Amino acid sequence: MLIRIITLTILLNIVFSQITDGDKTLILVQSVWRHGDRNPTDPYPGDAYDKTFWDARGGYGELTTRGMAMHVKLGAKIKKRYNQHLPQYYNAAEIYVRSTDVNRTIISAMSNMIGMYAQGDSDRVNRDYPDFTGTPYKWPSNFVPIAVHTVDDNTDHLGNANAYCPRQDALWKYCYQNCPEVKKIIDDPATQNLIAYINQSIGITYRVDELWKLHDVTFIENDNNLKMPTWWSQSFQDNLTDINDRVEDLQDGLNLQALNGINFAVELPKLRAGALTNDMRMHMDIKLSCAGKTTRNCSWINGLKYYAYSAHDETIASFLATLGAKDDVVPHGYPLYSSAAVVELWQDKQGKAYFKVFYHQGDGDLYDFDEITKYVTGCDRSMNSQYCSLDVFEKRADLYNPGDAAKLCQDLSILDFLSSSANPTNPSTTPKVSRGYFDLFSITFTLLMALIR
Numbered sequence: 184m185l186i187r188i189i190t191l192t193i194l195l196n197i198v199f200s201q202i203t204d205g206d207k208t209l210i211l212v213q214s215v216w217r218h219g220d221r222n223p224t225d226p227y228p229g230d231a232y233d234k235t236f237w238d239a240r241g242g243y244g245e246l247t248t249r250g251m252a253m254h255v256k257l258g259a260k261i262k263k264r265y266n267q268h269l270p271q272y273y274n275a276a277e278i279y280v281r282s283t284d285v286n287r288t289i290i291s292a293m294s295n296m297i298g299m300y301a302q303g304d305s306d307r308v309n310r311d312y313p314d315f316t317g318t319p320y321k322w323p324s325n326f327v328p329i330a331v332h333t334v335d336d337n338t339d340h341l342g343n344a345n346a347y348c349p350r351q352d353a354l355w356k357y358c359y360q361n362c363p364e365v366k367k368i369i370d371d372p373a374t375q376n377l378i379a380y381i382n383q384s385i386g387i388t389y390r391v392d393e394l395w396k397l398h399d400v401t402f403i404e405n406d407n408n409l410k411m412p413t414w415w416s417q418s419f420q421d422n423l424t425d426i427n428d429r430v431e432d433l434q435d436g437l438n439l440q441a442l443n444g445i446n447f448a449v450e451l452p453k454l455r456a457g458a459l460t461n462d463m464r465m466h467m468d469i470k471l472s473c474a475g476k477t478t479r480n481c482s483w484i485n486g487l488k489y490y491a492y493s494a495h496d497e498t499i500a501s502f503l504a505t506l507g508a509k510d511d512v513v514p515h516g517y518p519l520y521s522s523a524a525v526v527e528l529w530q531d532k533q534g535k536a537y538f539k540v541f542y543h544q545g546d547g548d549l550y551d552f553d554e555i556t557k558y559v560t561g562c563d564r565s566m567n568s569q570y571c572s573l574d575v576f577e578k579r580a581d582l583y584n585p586g587d588a589a590k591l592c593q594d595l596s597i598l599d600f601l602s603s604s605a606n607p608t609n610p611s612t613t614p615k616v617s618r619g620y621f622d623l624f625s626i627t628f629t630l631l632m633a634l635i636r
């Protein structure tokens with residue numbers, strides 16, 4: 184009898200907790216967001232704000248209280264938007280949160296979940312949290328703890344666009360030296376002037392793909408209303424931002440023509456976000472194929488309603504690049520703090536599957552969810568709101584599918600022409616770059632990138 188009642192309750196829940204639109208039903212929601220406001224990761228030479236200063240605010244690279252607040256707001260907005268689809272109370276079978284293994288993304292995920300579920304009802308005490316109201320133990324009022332999963336950052340090809348990847352480093356190194364689009368930025372007198380000005384001001388000569396380091400810290404200091412050095416001006420920051428934005432787009436493969444048979448526009452996003460796009464696609468595929476099945480390998484996905492990835496600006500930028508939507512959705516630079524891309528899976532009564540994509544530009548006080556489905560390559564650009572066939576998402580995922588990303592990352596054969604075409608009698612015609620050089624570069628580059636974002 185009890186079992187029947189439980190079954191009936193579950194059935195009723197399934198029937199009533201749904202979002203529908205005509206003959207279509209929302210099946211699964213997946214989001215990828217950037218952490219909230221954070222401290223800089225490194226000072227520049229002569230920086231007035233040193234380690235002691237940032238330690239008092241949580242330390243280099245850490246999420247600030249402003250950043251936590253941003254994610255509480257985002258979580259609350261996601262809960263409100265999908266209220267009918269999501270369980271009323273947090274339930275580990277229906278919600279899965281995966282963060283990169285970085286303090287600020289993990290704490291962003293926790294803050295986001297506080298916005299969604301942790302302000303629980305007082306009548307859930309002893310169900311969702313213990314009854315500790317005074318001394319010696321005090322549980323935060325109605326706080327429901329929510330699991331946040333992670334994996335080692337160096338191997339995290341889903342959330343970390345700069346996970347250890349010699350192939351990506353080698354491709355970018357080759358492009359940096361040979362792509363005309365990069366050369367154009369380097370040779371631009373505006374770039375040269377800026378780099379010379381930085382040299383005069385702080386005594387460092389940056390490569391254009393290192394300018395982000397200075398941009399990052401000056402942006403954050405100014406954003407925190409700190410007194411800036413005399414050499415700094417808003418016009419300087421704007422110039423730095425402009426150059427840095429263009430370089431970061433190139434690093435994501437955007438605006439790059441193929442060169443020597445290498446299609447950078449595919450090869451770079453494939454390594455930076457192809458695994459993420461394919462992970463989302465896999466969740467949608469198995470969600471559909473498992474419907475109505477009770478096999479063991481279907482139980483996790485059958486329960487799942489919401490999957491969230493807590494990650495970085497470059498994760499979202501390169502994910503949007505795989506969809507073909509980066510230029511339209513974030514035309515300049517990288518996504519803002521607590522921005523989020525949300526992918527919805529829908530299905531109609533005939534069983535045909537569709538997706539929609541929404542983008543939340545940043546802080547929840549300023550932005551809401553904008554529909555961006557039409558910007559995905561293959562969807563109808565003329566329609567502001569639409570259900571785009573899931574086949575289109577699958578095509579994008581196929582195009583950028585890295586397979587086993589860790590394995591592909593070790594494969595440098597795409598650059599074999601560098602050594603094979605080198606003519607010993609005329610060594611000056613082809614830049615010859617040895618594997619050993621790439622490996623050393625990769626390790627240095629990976630270590631550097633591990634410190635950022």
Ligand SMILES: *[C@@H]1O[C@H](CO)[C@@H](O)[C@H](O)[C@H]1NC(C)=O
Pocket residue numbers: 242244284285286287
């Ligand atoms: C995380 O926090 C610990 C403890 O403060 C610190 O040692 C570590 O460097 C931080 N790591 C990252 C990746 O944020």
Ligand SMILES: *[C@@H]1O[C@H](CO)[C@@H](O)[C@H](O)[C@H]1NC(C)=O
Pocket residue numbers: 382383386387388
């Ligand atoms: C700064 O520029 C000067 C003049 O071009 C150069 O000699 C010096 O090496 C540069 N400094 C650094 C740290 O690169």
Ligand SMILES: *[C@@H]1O[C@H](CO)[C@@H](O)[C@H](O)[C@H]1NC(C)=O
Pocket residue numbers: 373377380416418419422
């Ligand atoms: C910013 O760039 C413009 C155009 O190149 C230039 O005229 C101006 O001097 C630059 N400002 C600074 C502070 O670098």
Ligand SMILES: *[C@@H]1O[C@H](CO)[C@@H](O)[C@H](O)[C@H]1NC(C)=O
Pocket residue numbers: 469472473478480481
């Ligand atoms: C689950 O396992 C069955 C039988 O081994 C297999 O046919 C099916 O494709 C699997 N489904 C998923 C979603 O992995």
